[in-house]
Amino acid sequence: LSAIDRAGLKDLLSNTDVTFFAPVNDAFLVTGAIDPKALTDAEVTQFIKNHLVLGKFTTGDFPQPGYITSEAQMGPSGEKLSLLTSKTTGSTRVNSAQINSSTDATNGILHQMADIVVPASIYDHLVNNPDLETFKSAVSLETVTKGELSATGEYTLFAPNESAMTKYLNDKNISVARLSPSDRRALVNNGIVDGVSIYKAEMNSGTQSTRGEDLTVAAGGDVTLNGDIKINHKDIQATNGVLHIINGTLAK
Numbered sequence: 001l002s003a004i005d006r007a008g009l010k011d012l013l014s015n016t017d018v019t020f021f022a023p024v025n026d027a028f029l030v031t032g033a034i035d036p037k038a039l040t041d042a043e044v045t046q047f048i049k050n051h052l053v054l055g056k057f058t059t060g061d062f063p064q065p066g067y068i069t070s071e072a073q074m075g076p077s078g079e080k081l082s083l084l085t086s087k088t089t090g091s092t093r094v095n096s097a098q099i100n101s102s103t104d105a106t107n108g109i110l111h112q113m114a115d116i117v118v119p120a121s122i123y124d125h126l127v128n129n130p131d132l133e134t135f136k137s138a139v140s141l142e143t144v145t146k147g148e149l150s151a152t153g154e155y156t157l158f159a160p161n162e163s164a165m166t167k168y169l170n171d172k173n174i175s176v177a178r179l180s181p182s183d184r185r186a187l188v189n190n191g192i193v194d195g196v197s198i199y200k201a202e203m204n205s206g207t208q209s210t211r212g213e214d215l216t217v218a219a220g221g222d223v224t225l226n227g228d229i230k231i232n233h234k235d236i237q238a239t240n241g242v243l244h245i246i247n248g249t250l251a252k
Contacts, residue, residue: 003036007045009052018108021051021094023116034116046072050081051117056108059092059099065129067236074119075237076154076197081119082237084128095120095128122157122238123149132245134165135187137176142188155241156198158191158215158225160249161232168249183251186212190250197242200234215250226250 004010013020027033036044050072057068062085072081083094092099097115120128123146126136140146149155160168168187169175179187189212198208203223208215218224223231229248236243 003044003048006036006041007048009045009048013052014107016054016107017056019053019055019057019111020108021053021097021099021111021113021117023051023097023113024100027097027114027116030115034118046074046119050074050083050119051113053083058109059087059102059111062087062092065131067233069237070117072119074239076239076241079197079237081239082125082235083117084120084125086128086130093128095124119239121150121240122155122243125236125238125243126159129245131161132159134162134169134176135159138165138179138184139188141176141184145188145192149240151240153240154195154197156193156196157241157243158231158246158250159243160187160191161245161247164246164248168251186251187249188212190215191246199242200231200244210250212251 004013012018028035034047036047039047050070052071053068054071062068065084065086067082067084070081070083073079074081086093094111094113094117097113097117100112100114103110103112118124123139126132126139126149139149149157176184190210192211193208194211200223203217203219205217205219208217215225216227225246226248229246229250231244232247233245236245
């Protein structure tokens with residue numbers, strides 16, 4: 001409550017329909033956890049807003065898995081961050097934080113969280129989303145790239161989903177761990193655009209340069225990449241850029 005008072009959000013939380021993800025006290029005692037007392041007032045405000053979504057969302061309302069938008073303006077140019085919502089047997093999570101219980105309020109709903117909802121980098125979104133597990137494994141083996149996608153900066157990443165990665169690996173009859181360095185690098189780098197956040201509505205037909213090979217973009221009724229690859233989830237906002245989940249791989 002003291003952090004909410006410092007952030008000046010008491011009126012918003014009292015008078016506006018909101019969904020609030022409230023970590024239990026023990027969440028702040030975990031080694032490495034964010035300590036609100038060590039943050040400036042401006043940082044505390046954004047930290048709290050990353051636990052806040054406008055409108056009432058019960059766990060049944062969450063896309064599974066999917067994304068909702070927090071009020072934290074922590075993108076490279078102050079964009080509001082995306083939060084992943086996902087459900088497994090007996091567990092509903094927001095990013096990597098588990099919901100313990102939910103309580104209706106007169107102006108929304110409060111979800112008691114076992115963990116802090118940490119502002120997510122692009123790499124964090126890869127870690128959090130089970131539909132990106134295999135591609136995350138490939139990125140993890142590219143140590144420098146993993147560090148870049150975890151840190152401050154600005155990137156656009158096109159990330160193949162599990163179905164796309166399964167097909168890619170089956171076609172090669174190989175696992176991620178056994179990919180050649182050049183094949184793994186192409187798989188990852190062909191989906192990275194450095195220094196800019198490119199949102200789906202801003203994509204134009206033509207050639208888009210990447211860290212690897214150029215992409216061919218067709219932006220008619222819908223956006224396709226390299227002929228037939230579509231964006232399944234667009235504009236997932238991270239602290240260091242934007243992520244798009246695609247249904248194919250950008251390397252052969």
